[in-house]
Amino acid sequence: MLREMRINIRSKIAIGYLLIICCLGVSIVVVTERIASLQEEIGTLTSRDIEIHNLIASIRYHAISMESSQRGYLITGSDADLVPYTDGKAKWEAGYNSLSQLISQQPGMKNELEEIKLTIEKWIDEVGDPAIELRKRNDSAGMIRFFTEESGRTSLDALKERFGSLTNRQIESTRLHILGLDNRNRLLTVSLYVMLAVVAAVAFLIVSFVSGSIVNTIKRVVKTIAEIASAGGDLTARIEVRTKDEIKDLADATNQLLASLETENWIKTKVAEVATMNQGITELNALAEAFLAKVAPIVDAAHGLFYIREGSGSGQRLVRIASYASDSDASGRSGFRMGEGLIGQCAQDKRPFLLNKLPEHDVKIVSGLARVTPQSLLVFPIEFEGKVEAVVEFASVTSFSTQHLKLLEQIEDHFGVALNNVAGRMEVERLLSESRQLTEELQAQTEELQTQSEELQLQQEEMRITSEHLAEQKKFAERKTRELESAQKELEAYSEELRKSSQYKSNFLANMSHELRTPLNSILILSQLLSENENGTLSEEEAGYAAIIHTSGNDLLALIDDILDLSKVEAGKITLTIDEVNVSEIPEQMKLRFDSVANSKGLAFDCRVIDGVPPLLHTDGQRLQQILTNLLSNAFKFTERGSVALTVRSADPHKVQEALPLHASGDVLEIAVTDTGIGIPEQKQELIFEAFRQVDGNTNRQYGGTGLGLSICREFAKLLGGTIELTSRVGEGSTFTLYVPSISGEQAERLASAYEEAAAAVMMPETPHVAADRPQTEGADKDDRLFKGKRVLLVEDDDRNVYALVRALEQKAIEVKVAGNGKECLRIMKEEPGFDLVLMDVMMPVMDGLETMGVIRRDPALKDTPIIALTAKAMKSDREKCLEAGASDYISKPLNMEQLFSLMRVWLTKQVGH
Structure with a gap:
């Protein structure tokens, strides 16, 4: 029953505190009761002891008073002197009775008191009253005899001695009571300490239980997330939480997100499989058969038909050219006219049809043991340039899921x-x-x-x-x-x-780049915010997790850029920018970039230029630097001990004549990257220059990487008119030698043209534009004053990017308003004028960013508002399109927040200047 109850974290803490307070309350009540009892006992003992002492003193006083009064009366014979005797005789017995009751539980004192009583009575009977009678009779001889014999003196001495003994007994009894009270007081003190220890232990157990139930659950969530991250993005893993609190809510939300991502990943994977399936197929029948054989198992279909459009005008027909798990011709018609049946209507309306819970019919799904009636039917069109080219029909014994429909929409x-x-x-x-x-x-x-x-x-x-x-x-x-x-x-x-x-392929790659960069943008921004941990809400370990996520996102972005670079090289669409490269600066640039890597791995790193090298080299400096960066990155990656060296010298003319005969008469640099790493077997030395290839699987598992770097290096080297050679021995290290000639602009055009002729005519996306570095404003305080209170309108349709950008901008005290598309942006700017800056996404539904910026620039009241365009579709001339549409500046996704803030500083500063 308790396991099914939902107890949130606040309730758990409150219950823990309540139990601790109850334990403390019980302890206080027990201690208070014991202290009150002890105080009462002390008060009783004190009052009783005083009363006993007073009674003993009173009895003794009356006894002595009677003796003194009796002697005075015997001497003077005055009745006034006899009054104390009479009073003492009447009062001592009352004191005796009271004292007897008080000491009834003390046998020793009781016996002493009885002896005193007998002594007083004996003195009264034998001495006091007889002597007074003698005086009353004026018996002088009897009185002289009485004084001569001193018969009363012995009784009085004995009485005084017994009073002393009784007093001593009372003192001893009081002392024993005090000792008993001291012992009980010490016992109370010990009990108090024990009780405090018990309460502390109970409190510790309660706190441990409550905090443990919270912390252990959080640890399980963190462990599962870490396992998902360490498993290379295994989206099938789920977070299991047994508690019924907010952490379970977090785990459930995370599991829903993982399920959604798993579905999207599954769809993208299957689309890629189908897209690569048709390679090498040159006949429609074979293509249709392959399509049905590939897609039917994916969507859990047990039967399928493929119809192709033939003819033109009113004579168009849809003719069956392939089937999947077909029994005979009876399992499906051979053709349909446009608009005839679901097949013809699907082609005419250009929309899919889904029928569930089909009634009994003649078509059966046949196996060796059974004939099964399909329960669900799906008909969908395949279009090209808005025209239906084919119609596919699937039948299944179960219902088609939403996931299957989304997959077919992507495949179509x-x-x-x-x-x-x-x-x-x-x-x-x-x-x-x-x-x-x-x-x-x-x-x-x-x-x-x-x-x-x-x-x-x-x-x-x-x-x-x-x-x-x-x-x-x-x-x-x-x-x-x-x-x-x-x-x-x-x-x-x-x-x-x-x-x-x-x-279309180019557009497909650009769209895929956009699809990858859009979620990657929010991942990089949020992980950077988490790793910076400005609010101090994360532990050091959690901030480290965020930093790892940010680094992994950057690695993924670099991988995307590498793939696009390689595709552009293969397509012959790389444009060379020939400029003068200062040869002496090459080692300095590489030193600056890789010194920290060498220090972290404990490797020696030597960069030097041999005398006689020409001071300037005419080539594309960016591509040359990219080649050297890749070569040095590989050298450091595969070197655990020893050194890495970069050596620049003039190439040997004989070697140039052999390797680059076209540049034998010009300046050629020989740049060698040498390491003492693992080395490469001779039979694998040519293999590693192929895309996505490494020495073997162990290399990939141990050192990571995709195998694109060396392929890009070799292609860039060819593009620059040079070549790369490799010498290596396993266990001793490797030397990659780049021969790069000094080329003119005309030579660069010839090389690019040769590449275009050799490459497939494929238009690939340009490298994503990154806004040029701009001067940083001086000091964080100046930044805060510049950004604080500024009103920024963010126009973005992706919720993940909206969340990430809003959090990043609000950390700068910027007021952010969000619009989901261009129409909403225009409405907000009219209703709430006065925005200092607009961040405009380019690709959006309803009205895209280019159209929206055009409308804004045509409005006199809004035309001066700075607009920074944001896009993940980094196609060629994308920047020019944005600027022509009215953007003040342009930055591509995934966004580098420092570069975005730099752009914002420039345009906000200009606004302040105006």
């Missing part, structure tokens, strides 16, 4: 391109086949004409006839030539289609 557009490409290739092959046939016929006819010409030389008549025949053949040849020209035009049209297809 990409597969339409592949379908069109295969159809285009088939048409080209048909035209080429016809062209070859026409050529063979023309050659045969030419040979025939030659034979006829020889015959004409023999016979004039035959020449005339042959000439006429030849004229006819000439006309036929001209007609064939025109047909060939027509075929050539068709080939050119197909080439244009291929160019468009390449453009």
Whole structure:
């Protein structure tokens, strides 16, 4: 029952405090009761002891008073002297009775008191009263005899001695009581300490239990998150929390996020699998069969049909060309007209149809043991450039899920391109086949004409006839030539289609880059904010986790850039910028970049330039620096001890003649990167320059990496007119030697042209634009004054980026307003004028950023508002498009917050200046 109850953290802490307070309350009550009892006992003992002493003194006083009064009366005979005797005789017995009751529990004192009573009574009977009677009778002789015998003196002495003994007994009894009280007081003190220790132990156990239930749960959550991160992004893992509190809510929300990410990752993976499936397929039937065989198991379909559109105009039909798990022709019609049945209607409406809980029908899913009736039917179109090219139908014994529908929506557009490409290739092959046939016929006819010409030389008549025949053949040849020209035009049209297809691939890569950069942007911003831990709310370990996430995000961004760089190189779309490179600065730049790496690994790092090197080198400095950075990164990665060295010298002319014969007469630098690392086997030395390849799997597992760096280095070296050579021995180290010539602008154009001719005609995204470094404003205080209170309108449709950017901007005391699209942005700017800056995302629904910026610039009241464009789709000339649309400046995602703040400083400062 308790396990099912929801007890939040605040309630757990409150219950713990309540239990501790109850324990303290019980302890205080017990101690108070014991102290009150002890005080009462002390008061009783004190009052009783005083009363006993008073009674003993009173009895003694009355006894002595009677003796003194009796003697005075015997001497004077005055009745006034006899009054104390009479009073003492009447009062001593009352004191005796009271004292007897007080000491009834003390037998020794009781016996002493009885002896005193007998002594007093004996003195009264034998001495006091007889002597008074003698005086009353004036018996002088009797009185003289009485005084002579001193008979009362002995009794009084004994009485005084017994009073002393009784007093001593009372004192001893009081002393014993005091000792007992001291013992009880010490016992109370010890009990108090023991009780405090018990209360402290109980409190510690309560606190340990409450805090342990909270901390252990948090540790389990952190451990699971760490396991997910360390497993390389295993999105199938889930956080298990047994408590019913806020931490369980956090775990459930995180599990939902992981499930969503797992679904998205699954869809992207399957889309990539289907996209790569059609490579090497040149026939529509084979492509359709492969598509059904690949997609049907993914969507849990047990039966499938593939219909292709044929014909034109009103004669268009959808003809079945492939099936999956088909029993016979009875399992599906061979064709449909446009608008006929669900197949035809799907093609006409360009929308999918989903039917669940189908009634009984003739179509069965057949296996060796059973015939099963499908329960769910899915029909969806495949489009290309807004035109339906094919329709696919799937049947399943279970219902199709939302995940399956989303996957098919993603596959639809990409597969339409592949379908069109295969159809285009088939048409080209048909035209080429016809062209070859026409050529063979023309050659045969030419040979025939030659034979006829020889015959004409023999016979004039035959020449005339042959000439006429030849004229006819000439006309036929001209007609064939025109047909060939027509075929050539068709080939050119197909080439244009291929160019468009390449453009679609370019757009696909750009969109994929956008899809990757958009979530990566929020990851980098939030992880940076967490790692900086300005509010001190995270522990050092948690801040370290955030720093690892930020570093991993940067690594992922570098991987994306590497893939795009490699694709651009292969496509021949790299533009060289030739400038003068100061050779003496190369070692200084590399030293500055890698000194910290060498120090952290305890490696020696030597950079030097050999005498005789030309001071300037004409080449693309950025590409040269990228090559050297990759080579040095690899050297440090695979070197655990020893050293790494960078040596720059003039290349040996013989080596230049052998490796770069075209540059034998010019300046060529030889830049060697030498390490004492693991080395590379000879049979693997050429393999490592291929994309995504390393020496072996162990290298990848131990040192990481994707295997793109050396491939990019080799391609960049070729682009610069140079080459890279490798010498290495396993266990001793490696030397990568870059030969790079000094080239002119014309040579750079020739090299780029040669690359374009050798590469596939693919337009790849440009390297994401990063705003140039701008001067930082002086001091954090100046930053705070500049940003504080500024009103910024953030126009962004992605909730993750909105959350990350709002948190980052609010840390600078900036007032942030959010708009989800361009229309909402325009509405807010009209209703709430006076924004100091607008951050505008480019790709948004409803109204994108380019259109929105154009509207703003046409509004006189808003045209001077600074706008910084944000985009993750870093296509070529993207920056120019943003600036033409009205952006004041431009920065690409994932955002570097320091660069964004730098841009904001510039434009906010300009606003202040105005």
